[in-house]
Amino acid sequence: YVQPSRRPTDGRYGENPNRLQHYYQFQVVLKPNPDNFQELYLGSLKHVGLDPLVHDVRFVEDNWESPTLGAWGLGWEIWLNGMEVSQFTYFQQVGGIECYPVTGEITYGLERLAMYLQGNEVEQSTYNFEHANVDKLFELFDFYESEAVRLIAAELPLPSYEMVLKASHTFNLLDARRAISVTARQQYILRVRTLARSVAQAYLMARAKLGFPMAAPDIRDEVLAKLEAAQ
Numbered sequence: 001y002v003q004p005s006r007r008p009t010d011g012r013y014g015e016n017p018n019r020l021q022h023y024y025q026f027q028v029v030l031k032p033n034p035d036n037f038q039e040l041y042l043g044s045l046k047h048v049g050l051d052p053l054v055h056d057v058r059f060v061e062d063n064w065e066s067p068t069l070g071a072w073g074l075g076w077e078i079w080l081n082g083m084e085v086s087q088f089t090y091f092q093q094v095g096g097i098e099c100y101p102v103t104g105e106i107t108y109g110l111e112r113l114a115m116y117l118q119g120n121e122v123e124q125s126t127y128n129f130e131h132a133n134v135d136k137l138f139e140l141f142d143f144y145e146s147e148a149v150r151l152i153a154a155e156l157p158l159p160s161y162e163m164v165l166k167a168s169h170t171f172n173l174l175d176a177r178r179a180i181s182v183t184a185r186q187q188y189i190l191r192v193r194t195l196a197r198s199v200a201q202a203y204l205m206a207r208a209k210l211g212f213p214m215a216a217p218d219i220r221d222e223v224l225a226k227l228e229a230a231q
Contacts, residue, residue: 002110003027006169008128008176014121018084021124021176026108033090033104041078041088041106056081064089068168068192070096070200073105085109095200096193100223128176137179141170141188148195157202164195 003025011021034040038059042052050057058079064087065072075089091103144167151160171188174180180188208227212220 001027003107005107006172008132008169008172011121011125011128011176013125013129020121021128022120024110026110028106028108029103030105031099031103032101037104038088041086044106045080050080059088060084062087067189068171069164069196070094070193071196073099073103095203096197097200097204101219128173132173132177134174134177134179137170137174137177141167141174144170145191145195148199152195152198152202155202155206157199157206160195160202161199164192164199167195168192 004022005025006022008021010019012019030037042057045052045055045057056079059076060079062077063072063074071091071094073089073091073093075087077084078086078088080086086109087105087107089105089107091099091105093099094103144163148160148163148167151157151163171180171192174188175185204227208224212223215223
């Protein structure tokens with residue numbers, strides 16, 4: 001699916017096409033990941049007219065991590081003719097919960113060049129670094145955090161997940177504005193990570209109640225047994 005990616009601290013006022021504060025990515029998730037995952041990716045490039053035998057395609061080691069979301073994985077940046085166009089990750093953990101089986105993910109950067117030419121990066125970077133309302137952002141962070149907690153208690157993991165994403169983005173904006181001290185920064189990261197873990201746990205329990213209907217029977221039975229033993 002197509003997903004907007006906002007990274008306030010990465011903005012460079014549109015002066016560097018490799019450092020953008022906002023872009024769209026096409027996210028592909030395969031679980032369990034197939035043995036020929038990399039070959040499938042290269043085939044997808046060829047399908048849209050980018051033959052790996054003609055273009056310089058490189059896998060550059062870059063293990064992905066999001067401390068606020070308690071997520072990390074092993075993987076690579078993928079460079080096409082010297083520019084990063086994708087991120088390739090084998091997810092090991094999300095929301096502090098182990099991914100079993102390991103989840104394969106590819107994110108395709110759709111607008112890396114287009115938004116640079118449109119001038120959107122300049123204005124958005126100016127907002128992120130200079131004009132974002134710090135006082136209001138602190139208020140919004142507290143609101144999104146409290147909403148996430150309330151929705152988790154109401155056993156609504158999906159809308160609470162939306163609140164966690166909003167809280168995470170608000171933290172990133174505050175970070176871009178240099179409004180958070182080094183000590184407080186770690187505290188905010190912990191607050192978002194705690195929310196993310198709670199949401200992940202709530203979603204896991206919701207799927208368990210349904211008996212993991214999309215999982216293979218052997219994996220389903222194994223995970224259900226582990227959850228029952230842990231209770």
